[in-house]
Amino acid sequence: MSRNVHGFDLEARLNRRTFLKGCAMAAAALGLSDDMFPKLVKAASSPRRPPVVWLHFQECTGCTEALLRASHPDIGRLILDIISLDYHETVMAAAGNQAEENLRSTLERYNGRFLCVVEGAIPTKDGGIYCKIGGRTAMEILEDVAPKSAAVIAIGTCASFGGVQAASPNPTGAVGVRDLFNARPVINISGCPPNPVSFLGTVLHFLTFKRLPPTDQLGRPLFAYGRRIHDHCERRPHFDEGRFADQFGDSGHREGYCLYKLGCKGPETYSNCPTVRFNDVGAWPVGIGHGCIGCTEPRFWDTMTPFYERLPHVSIPGTNGISSSADSAGSKILGITAAAIGIHAAAGIGKRFLKNKPAETDNT
Amino acid sequence: MIYERRLAWSVLFRLFHWFFALSIVALVVTGFYIGDPWTNTTVIKEGKIFTMEYMRYVHFIAGFVFTGAVIVRIYLWGAGNRQEKIMDFLPVTSRNLKNLFSTVAFYLYLKDNYEDRLGHNALAGLFYLITIVMAVLQIISGFYMFYPESSFWQSCGLLLFGTQGQGRFLHHLFMWYFILFAFVHFYIVVWNDIRCQDGLISSIFNGRKFRPKKV
Numbered sequence: 001m002s003r004n005v006h007g008f009d010l011e012a013r014l015n016r017r018t019f020l021k022g023c024a025m026a027a028a029a030l031g032l033s034d035d036m037f038p039k040l041v042k043a044a045s046s047p048r049r050p051p052v053v054w055l056h057f058q059e060c061t062g063c064t065e066a067l068l069r070a071s072h073p074d075i076g077r078l079i080l081d082i083i084s085l086d087y088h089e090t091v092m093a094a095a096g097n098q099a100e101e102n103l104r105s106t107l108e109r110y111n112g113r114f115l116c117v118v119e120g121a122i123p124t125k126d127g128g129i130y131c132k133i134g135g136r137t138a139m140e141i142l143e144d145v146a147p148k149s150a151a152v153i154a155i156g157t158c159a160s161f162g163g164v165q166a167a168s169p170n171p172t173g174a175v176g177v178r179d180l181f182n183a184r185p186v187i188n189i190s191g192c193p194p195n196p197v198s199f200l201g202t203v204l205h206f207l208t209f210k211r212l213p214p215t216d217q218l219g220r221p222l223f224a225y226g227r228r229i230h231d232h233c234e235r236r237p238h239f240d241e242g243r244f245a246d247q248f249g250d251s252g253h254r255e256g257y258c259l260y261k262l263g264c265k266g267p268e269t270y271s272n273c274p275t276v277r278f279n280d281v282g283a284w285p286v287g288i289g290h291g292c293i294g295c296t297e298p299r300f301w302d303t304m305t306p307f308y309e310r311l312p313h314v315s316i317p318g319t320n321g322i323s324s325s326a327d328s329a330g331s332k333i334l335g336i337t338a339a340a341i342g343i344h345a346a347a348g349i350g351k352r353f354l355k356n357k358p359a360e361t362d363n364t
Numbered sequence: 365m366i367y368e369r370r371l372a373w374s375v376l377f378r379l380f381h382w383f384f385a386l387s388i389v390a391l392v393v394t395g396f397y398i399g400d401p402w403t404n405t406t407v408i409k410e411g412k413i414f415t416m417e418y419m420r421y422v423h424f425i426a427g428f429v430f431t432g433a434v435i436v437r438i439y440l441w442g443a444g445n446r447q448e449k450i451m452d453f454l455p456v457t458s459r460n461l462k463n464l465f466s467t468v469a470f471y472l473y474l475k476d477n478y479e480d481r482l483g484h485n486a487l488a489g490l491f492y493l494i495t496i497v498m499a500v501l502q503i504i505s506g507f508y509m510f511y512p513e514s515s516f517w518q519s520c521g522l523l524l525f526g527t528q529g530q531g532r533f534l535h536h537l538f539m540w541y542f543i544l545f546a547f548v549h550f551y552i553v554v555w556n557d558i559r560c561q562d563g564l565i566s567s568i569f570n571g572r573k574f575r576p577k578k579v
Contacts, residue, residue, distance in 0.1 A: 242415030268528035
């Protein structure tokens, strides 16, 4: 692999060595044995591999960017090399009617055989008018394309669970693919953005075994989302020994201690971030000193916030949105209970005084 | 009036009570640490004390004790003695509904006499039922976090609470129910022991209560 001083690969074509390295990386992520590797390489280089139609809906193109603009472009090129991308609004050369014609002809020629990748949430409110491409709503496009595919890969948290668009109050009624469509197998590669290796592994699994990898209860592949971030975190020993960063930039933070008290959501988030990491340079959020925000989980924008505190706040009923931390609310209720107990006890004593009752009423 | 001492609570019931109570104390203390730990750097520089690991270890052991105690109580709902069976105190029968209102009136100082019962009164029984339901929810949310890679617990957790994050949040909120319950339980028991003649507090140690002897 030739690189210049900036670390960019100057070769335009993907060479075999890089191709095999990429396949080996994906095979390792999938947990495949050595025996399976030649089969995987064969499937990935077969000229008869299924094409991919990539649909963009309500999204920021961050998932595509994460795939294509890795620190050096091997993974991105590998993906483009392995999958035969017939329709992808960000990278295709065609535009306008020509692009839509590409989509239509792929649907006809590869009916029931192509892979459909969905990026972005699908707005459903008001007939889905909040996301339109070529005069059709996202709902209509999905209804047209997804049933003709062999399988659907929802890439990113938006396509998986609705993501940021679906955060309360969800003005456009955004939902993930699974909420609308389940006539074909749908797999969720959640994350904001997801790791390209998780996507690559899923595609290679499909090419090699003609089916999607096994998933957890939320439809995410177990090879990538089977374990919590916390359980593979490099800062975990600091957690076990009770060493924490209390504030950003304090001595504990500089020492590389656990970010638990800064609201790291690693203990409640499933992903392979600590092991696979990003951009091929071994970087990932917790590694560089910022806690996990739980972006692979459904409704993370609503349930993982505040990002810099351990637990969500409790909204106090009747106060129109005033919230308080769980412990402060709990201790206030405890205080009210203590006051009630005090009043109750005082009332009992007071009543006894008023009635002037003798202290002992029973004569055993 | 002449009183007689009668067996109210079986040994298993009393064991349930004390294992339940002591495990709650251990769970709340270690749970508060796990939820908001102190930072060891300010106490010891070269810490070889696995504080969080130890707290979690105690929390998990206590959690299993708590689970065992709850299973015993649910078993006694069906298989315990007369006082321990669920229909003896659940306010669904007319006898227990009447008792519920008379107990509330008694607790509000609206009447001075109370229905003499060997087992729970209906108000207490209602809250003990709620407590066991809360305990079951607490156990499920706990195991949801304890076995994060088990698809069984993941299905239960997702169905009842949502993601791991929400399960964790609810686990923390439910803890406050047990703190409040312990507080109120303690007060009402002492209050009853002062006002009534059945020897309520000692009954959870020796299982016997005092009842007026029928002549």
